[in-house]
Amino acid sequence: MTTLEFSYSLHKMSHALKPFALKLTRDMDDANDLLQDTFVKAYTNKDKFTDGTNLKAWLYTIMKNTFITNYQRMVRRGTFVDATDNLHYINSGSTQIENGAYGEFAMEDIQSAINGLDDVYKLPFMMYFRGFKYHEIAEKLEIPIGTVKNRIHIARKILKEDLYIYKNKN
Template sequence: MTALEFGYRLNSLRVFLKPYAYRLTRDNDEANDLLQETVLKAFSNREKFSEGTNIKAWLYTIMKNTFITNYQKKVRQKTFVDKTDNDHYINSSKHTIENGAYGNFKMKDIKRSIKKLDDNYKIPFMMHYKGYKYYEIAEHLNVPIGTVKNRIHLARKELKEMLQVYRTV
C-alpha cells in the first residue's frame, strides 16, 4: 500500500476515532490533540501495519496506548520530590504542627449536638451519615422519601446553628 493510499484510509477513519478520543479525554481540545497524535504515529509507522488486518482496531490500539502514555507523563510531572534539607523550618514560627486536640474538641461537640437532636431528625440523619440511601431510610422508617430528605435537611440546619462557634469567616 502506498503512502497516499494509507493516508487516504487514515483520513476516512478519523470519523470513527474522534468519539473514542473524546471518551478517553473528556475534553474536545485534548481529543483533537490525541486524534492528531494517533494519526501521526500511525502514518509514521505505516510499514508496521500488516495488509489485510483490521486497520480500525490497529488505530484504536495506537490511540489507547498514546492516551495511557500521555496520562502517565502527566502524573509523573505532577509528582515532586524534595530532597533538600529543611532544617531552617525547625525554629520557624510560621510552620506549626497541630496535635489534633482542636479536632477532638470539635468532634465531641458534634456528637453532643447530634445527641440533642429530636429522634425524628437524628435517626434519618445518622442513617444517611452511615451510608444508607434515601429510599432505604424511607423503607426502614416507613415514611415517604420526601419526609426523609426533609428531616435530614432540618437536622443539618439545626446542627449548623448549634455548631456556629466553629464557623469560619
C-alpha cells in the same frame, strides 16, 4: 498499500476514532490533540502495519496507548519523589488544606435525607445498606422479594433527587 491509499484510509477512520478520543479525554481540544498524535504515530509507523489486517483496530490501539502514555507523563510531571528516609510520594500540583467541614455537612445532609424517607422505604434500604441480602430482608419484613427490591430502588431514587447537589462534587 501505497502512502496515498494509507492516507485515504486514515482520513476515513478519523470519524470513527474521534468519539473514542472524546470518551478517553472528555475534552474536545484534548480529543483533537489525541487524534492528531494518533495519526502522526500511524504515519511514522506505517511500515509496521500489515496489509490485510484491521486498520481500525490498529489505530484504536495506537490511540489508547498514546492516551495512557500521555496520562502517565502528566501524572509524573505533577509528582516528585521525596528522597528522605520516609520515601513519600508527594503531589506537588497545589497545596490544599481541608478541615473536614465539607464532609460533615455532606454527612448531615445524607442522614437528613435518609431520615426524611417514609419508613416503608427507609427500613428495607437501611437493612440492605447494613449488609442484609434481599431474601433476608423479605423474610424479616414478611414481604415479597420483588417488593423489597422495588422499595430499595425507590429509596435510592428519592435520595438521589434529594442529594443532587453532591452529584459532581469530589
